[in-house]
Amino acid sequence: MKKFVILLFVAMAALSAKAQVYVGGAVSLWHNDDVDATTFTLNPEVGYNLNEKWAVGGILTFSHSKLDEGKYNAFGLAPYARYSYYENKVVRLFIDGGLGFSTQKVKGADAVNGFEIGFKPGIAIKLNDKFSVLAKCGFLGYRDDYMNAGSGYGFNLKSEDLSFGFHYEF
Numbered sequence: 001m002k003k004f005v006i007l008l009f010v011a012m013a014a015l016s017a018k019a020q021v022y023v024g025g026a027v028s029l030w031h032n033d034d035v036d037a038t039t040f041t042l043n044p045e046v047g048y049n050l051n052e053k054w055a056v057g058g059i060l061t062f063s064h065s066k067l068d069e070g071k072y073n074a075f076g077l078a079p080y081a082r083y084s085y086y087e088n089k090v091v092r093l094f095i096d097g098g099l100g101f102s103t104q105k106v107k108g109a110d111a112v113n114g115f116e117i118g119f120k121p122g123i124a125i126k127l128n129d130k131f132s133v134l135a136k137c138g139f140l141g142y143r144d145d146y147m148n149a150g151s152g153y154g155f156n157l158k159s160e161d162l163s164f165g166f167h168y169e170f
Contacts, residue, residue: 020049024134025059026165039065039072045165047082055082061102061147070107076147077101078116092124096136102147114145130169137162 025044031037040063047057061076080098087093100116118141124132142153 020169022047022049022055022057022167022169024132024165024167026163028163035067037065037067039063043163043165045167047167049169052087053084055084056080057082059100063104063147067106070109072104072106072148074102074104074147076103080120090126092126092132094122094124096120096122100146102145104145104148112145114143114147114149114151116143116146116149117141118143124167132167132169134165134167135163136165 023044023046025042027043028039028041030039030041032039042062043059045057045059047055049055056079058077058079061074061078063072063074063076065072078098078100080096082094082096084092084094097119098117102114103111104114105111116139118139120136120139122134122136124134126132138155138157140155143149144151
């Protein structure tokens with residue numbers, strides 16, 4: 001275990017030497033009065049800038065809700081490739097293309113697995129050389145029971161798909 005931690009530290013130091021690694025994510029807390037449910041979601045994100053236009057990364061999602069039916073837990077993993085198609089000194093417009101895999105379980109019921117494949121547009125606002133705030137809105141693609149979003153395909157632009165987060169570049 002000690003050798004693995006040292007190897008991981010050396011790899012991260014080598015990758016971050018050129019300020020190409022970024023970390024960030026989003027967090028949300030929501031209470032739905034209609035069904036008296038509170039949901040907490042945590043979305044850490046890590047990525048690597050390949051060049052000025054392309055990056056690869058992934059988002060790990062954990063969501064927990066307390067419902068009348070019981071406790072609901074969901075986990076998701078969503079690797080992506082990011083293409084930045086416009087950038088000036090402050091604003092960067094991008095689109096993430098990728099897949100997502102999820103599993104969700106309500107206590108006392110069977111687990112439901114799902115996936116998504118598609119594109120998510122976004123904007124990053126650079127606050128300084130290291131720190132940016134991000135917003136993503138919408139989805140174009142196909143979902144099959146992914147993170148309790150139902151199944152189907154098409155373009156979805158609604159407030160439930162709006163997310164805010166941040167990135168810190170090393």
